[in-house]
Amino acid sequence: MKAIAAAITILALASTAALAQSPYAGMQSRPIKALSAQQVDDLRAGRGMGLALAAELNGYPGPLHVLELSEKLALSAEQKQRIQALFDSMKAEATPIGARLLEQEGALDRQFAARAITPDALKDATLGIGVTQAELRNAHLKYHLATAQILSPHQMKQYADLRGYTSDAPARQHHRMH
Numbered sequence: 001m002k003a004i005a006a007a008i009t010i011l012a013l014a015s016t017a018a019l020a021q022s023p024y025a026g027m028q029s030r031p032i033k034a035l036s037a038q039q040v041d042d043l044r045a046g047r048g049m050g051l052a053l054a055a056e057l058n059g060y061p062g063p064l065h066v067l068e069l070s071e072k073l074a075l076s077a078e079q080k081q082r083i084q085a086l087f088d089s090m091k092a093e094a095t096p097i098g099a100r101l102l103e104q105e106g107a108l109d110r111q112f113a114a115r116a117i118t119p120d121a122l123k124d125a126t127l128g129i130g131v132t133q134a135e136l137r138n139a140h141l142k143y144h145l146a147t148a149q150i151l152s153p154h155q156m157k158q159y160a161d162l163r164g165y166t167s168d169a170p171a172r173q174h175h176r177m178h
Contacts, residue, residue: 032105033112043098046091051137055144061159062140063087063147069162073155082150090143097136104129 027033032040042049048062056062063086066073070080108125111117117125148156160166 032102032109034105034109035102040102043102044095046093046095046098048094048140052140052144055141057165059156059160059165060144060148061151061156061163062144063090065163066147066151066159069159072162073151073158075155079150083147086143086146086150090139093139094136097132097139101129101132101136104132 030036035043039049041047048064052060052062056065063083066075066083067080067087070083075083104125108117108122108129111121111125151159157166
């Protein structure tokens, strides 16, 4: 009986400790606390990180995914070349914006870490970050618009089917952020 009571006590203490731990535990050692290593890598590489889902999931394909599916979509040489140029332009535009966002997030993090943040500095920093985030999102979304102009209606439908966005799609595919 004492063994059962001891086991219950140990379980209760362990579950209490687990409940007390924040889901943020461990994040305090990240270089930029608000960004995961994957987010930092994505920003440096000019990847979309789901910023263009409003376009993607409403029938405006992204250039990366169209290139990945180029054979199945039977892209012409001209279409493939135009979409590759869009992708290259998108990456060239998004990468420096991502670098700027990393710098802004890092600066905000450093101000908090140094306990040097003021209400005015906070307002300026978050407004600047918001503007940069909007620029980055626009940089990805506008290339979805341009990509849709290059594809035929049949290719657009086929793309949606291949990505698993239609009810008659053969199989749901996991959406990999670009």
